[in-house]
Amino acid sequence: MMIKLHEEKMATKRAIWVVFSRSKILVREQDKTVPIGLISDFPFLAAYSDSIHQLPPLNETAHKEMPVFVVDLGSQRFDEPGWERASLRQLLYSEPGAAFSIFGRAWQYVHFIRTHQFCGQCGAKTELVSWEMAVHCHQCQHRSYPRVSPCIIVSIHNRKQILLARGVRHKEANMYSTLAGFVESGEDLEQAVHREVFEEVGVKVKNLQYFGSQPWPFPHSLMIGFIAEYDSGDIKCQENEIDDAQWFDAECLPNIPPRLSIAGKLIEKTLSLIADK
Template sequence: FKNSILIQQTSKDLVSIPCIDKKTIEQLNLNELCFFGTYKGTPCYSARITHNNLPDNLSGNSQDILSVSYKLINLRSLYGKIDIAFWSIAGYARQIFDWNIHFKFCGKCGIRTTRKKNEHARECTECKLIHYPRISPAIITAVIKDKKILLARGINFPDKKMFSVLAGFVEPGETLEACVKREILEEVGITVRNITYFGSQSWPFPDSLMIGFTAEYEKGNISIDTEEILEAHWFTAKNLPVIPGKQTIAGKLIEWFSLQN
């Protein structure tokens, strides 16, 4: 299930990543099992699981397993509902799992690859080319003009009412600052100056590293790229529309603007 992850729920509002004993794991007949680290001494694994082999479905299960409910949910919908440490683990697990699935064969010669034991890497059994997990850098920028922030509604936003700061992927041979200028010019037709680093966040949809910046408006009028943007406007801190949550770097950038104004 694309972008889904297994969670356990002990009440309506209490959600966490399952911590399951070894005996139960063996009964689940999991595929693509991959160790990816430890959390407070507990080994962490990613694996393929379906609705047909959730822990709930095991016959003769122990009472502690039966006392919780297990379900597969979209990883994005989990954001903000669990501890940030577990969110980071979930995102990391999702990326490692997807990488293992998508790079089973060498992109150079087409021969099957095998997992290396001492690092997250897959090695071609023929040409010996080593494939590492892919990370796609993307910029995300708060553009400020006269105590207003530029926000836009993207065509692919899950929440069609939500506005956010502008973002885009870095192209080969491009600096982060050049990407900021290009993306903003392409998406809304304005130029910016005084680009300043703000912070970063791993964003596993599917494998992004979001690198945040602030920038000042320089010149131009808003002219949106209709293939990516539905609408874009300048907003004051007192009339903000629906925006991303504060846990996201987009939310943090907008919160930073609000505190300044």
């Protein structure tokens, strides 16, 4: 659910304001921070009062924290002095862990509303449901909810080294990471791990262990993490997907993702397992 607010309620609530302009978030030009305050502190938001929603807290503890308001400026050009646009990925990596959850959820809600303005069943205009995060078609009664795409991510080791790959999209950044891929229809998570690993680097794995999960808002994935042990096969990179893949010693790691991401956490955990062998 994303709560629609009346103006009098917004006027009295000091809040975090996550304002989207196209696919980026507005931040203060001087310190690159997301605005915090009353709506009256940000006059440029007055024209968007009908498009402001409150991001619901995920748990009981969050109810006591500062509310989060989400505003979507759409594709309109924004040139307000003192403000600039920052990419979602940039903010996710630079802000603390709590901000990761806030920005990620806010973007997934905005992306959902943008892409579900019309019914996927009959094509009629949809309306946002006020009591839950959904859109409803009053013509055919079809209701749509935010899409969540399950995606496995797996760290592989051979008891001495860790297998890391550089994707084609990360070639310029020269970043190596764990393997990942979307779960296909009719496939369980373990099957997806075995298939993706073999497709991307040509090896087989065994002894899968569940590690944890993390929402990943690019644009609506849920990353489900595993640690696996190498079984057999030689590395053979999948064309058009993997630029390079190698076994690395813990002391000679390439450029890897930050620990804030589940990939970074998986790598850190795998390295600790190798050290204990």
